[in-house]
Amino acid sequence: MIAILKYNAGNVQSVENAIQRLGYDTIVTDDAEVLKSADKVLFPGVGEASSAMAYLVGRGLDKVIRDLTQPVLGICLGMQLLCKFSEEGNAEGLGIFDNEVKLFPSDDIVPHMGWNDFSKLEGALFKGIKVTDDFYFVHSYYATLNESTVAINNYIVPFSAALQKGNFYAVQFHPEKSGRVGELLLKNFLEL
Structure with a gap:
């Protein structure tokens, strides 16, 4: 069974x-x-970090997520909440990834919105996907780079387009809105 986390954020459908x-x-x-017994867990989201974290903490889901042992995929806000801290509402994150989430500098149009490819891609999520393949992004905040970064995109600054650590995977872009390559990424995750 594939569980999709229901919390105070959009884009679940x-x-x-x-x-x-x-x-x-x-x-x-x-x-x-149900989350603990699922084969895979997806943690999608569109929304605001501090209110979404408050919802998770208020229901004890923060501890549940941290303790999951099956593959977990964070998408967009879900990825950002898996990081240690977000400037959006000065929110403490779940700390799975030791990245900070920062607001893009206003050197260009924010939010970053549209189809973009990568300067780095590695790992099981990207089997059959090339750095020149485009995914759909829409976000004003970005995760910094570190050793968990498995995909890099550059918009104003280089940022983590995807993260992976143990059984936790995360993507800033929206695979569910990215056509054929997005479907392939989701298939790769579901077949882990």
């Missing part, structure tokens, strides 16, 4: 639709026992 198109059964849930 499009992720659920993308997973179901690949032929998998899904459940959208905030039930700790």
Whole structure:
């Protein structure tokens, strides 16, 4: 069973639709026992970091997420919340990744929105995907680079487009809105 984390953030329905198109059964849930027993957990999100973290902490889901041992994929806000800190609302994150999430400098148009490729891609999520393949991004905040960075994009500054550490995977872009390559990335995750 594929669990999609239900919390105070949007975009859950499009992720659920993308997973179901690949032929998998899904459940959208905030039930700790269901999350713990799922084969895979997706942590999508569009929203604001501090209010989303408050929701997770208020329901004890912060501890549940940190303790998951199956593959977990954070998407967009889900990725940012897996980091240690976000400037958006000065939110303490889950700390899975030792990255900070910062607001893009106003040297160009913010948010970063549109189709972009990469300067680095590595790891199991990107099997069959090239650095020249485009994914859809829409975000005003970005995760810094560090040893967990497995994909790099550059918009105003270089940033982590994807992270991986142990059983935790995360992407800043929206695979569910990225056509064929997004579908391939989700398939790669589901087959881990």
